[in-house]
């Protein structure tokens with residue numbers, strides 16, 4: 001039975017359910033938002049891929065491809081009332097979404113959550129799920145054969161990858177390279193200090209304050225010699241470029257009044273509107289909402305979007321509703337280094353191995369996302 005059934009009469013519910021919400025992109029924003037509005041309006045989730053890609057587990061999948069069976073989760077069970085349309089959204093107006101297939105989907109409200117791309121083998125980047133699996137298999141084979149690995153970029157993904165490789169293959173030489181002088185300089189210093197000590201103790205060679213000057217690819221791993229700005233040369237059997245995500249925002253950029261910000265994210269106003277269309281909202285990595293490009297940011301936006309869209313379909317005016325407030329400096333930030341080690345900033349304190357492993361490192365939220373997409377883990 002729908003959860004809000006007791007709160008509304010059948011005729012009120014019928015009216016709400018006649019409002020159409022189209023959500024483009026079935027990532028952390030899109031999949032969760034579609035599910036949370038499934039009893040409130042007629043939801044259509046438009047997603048180009050057959051499976052949800054659970055990014056945090058894609059780091060471990062480089063050392064353990066078996067985890068892909070849990071990290072790539074089919075969309076077929078996510079909605080009960082609404083529908084998932086597999087297709088590429090090509091353009092939007094204030095009344096409909098046009099797909100590459102020629103199909104159009106009418107909507108009273110549209111949420112654009114087209115996310116971001118990253119280097120392979122972490123994200124599908126517009127390719128299909130089988131191609132992502134195949135790339136993961138190739139990179140894993142290259143990693144098994146490699147003796148020296150260089151990771152360029154020591155954000156969360158690069159640092160976690162170094163920790164995963166050091167844990168799974170302790171005999172390999174792993175270099176972690178960052179142009180920053182310390183790890184996570186925008187977080188409390190204790191977090192970076194603790195993680196630095198753990199990486200060193202795991203045998204990872206840290207090359208900080210040095211820029212890789214001759215990266216051959218920004219999008220895929222390769223074998224080659226890296227020249228660093230401090231004069232060092234690293235000959236690596238496998239170089240992973242891990243220099244951050246770039247928003248997939250072409251759809252948003254074409255809207256009237258849209259403005260592109262950093263990393264191609266499209267700016268939004270306080271009600272997450274990216275353009276002059278009052279009924280089109282944007283969130284997640286594609287939108288400059290004030291949050292970092294994280295699942296943690298996406299989660300906060302989903303909670304706000306659920307409340308806001310529920311009020312809008314009930315006939316409220318958006319500007320009478322509470323605007324979105326981003327996380328700010330208290331945003332949680334969890335950095336496992338393999339299943340057992342790691343540190344996390346939890347808003348008020350920095351947690352160590354035990355909590356980081358329990359909250360993320362051990363299971364990587366795989367159970368949570370299987371449940372969200374209504375898949376059994378058996």
Ligand SMILES: Cc1cc2nc3c(=O)[nH]c(=O)nc-3n(C[C@H](O)[C@H](O)[C@H](O)COP(=O)(O)OP(=O)(O)OC[C@H]3O[C@@H](n4cnc5c(N)ncnc54)[C@H](O)[C@@H]3O)c2cc1C
Nearest residue numbers: 025027028029048055056089115116284285293294295296
């Ligand atoms: C390897 C890796 C590990 C990460 N680990 C963490 C972590 O541990 N914790 C954390 O907080 N953050 C993590 N992140 C960041 C996190 O993954 C992103 O912030 C998150 O994916 C953003 O969610 P989203 O819904 O905005 O977009 P995405 O998850 O990127 O989803 C966007 C979806 O839109 C679809 N799409 C795009 N264009 C179209 C179109 N035109 N038509 C139809 N569908 C379309 C895509 O196929 C995709 O499924 C990680 C990122 C990477 C790359």
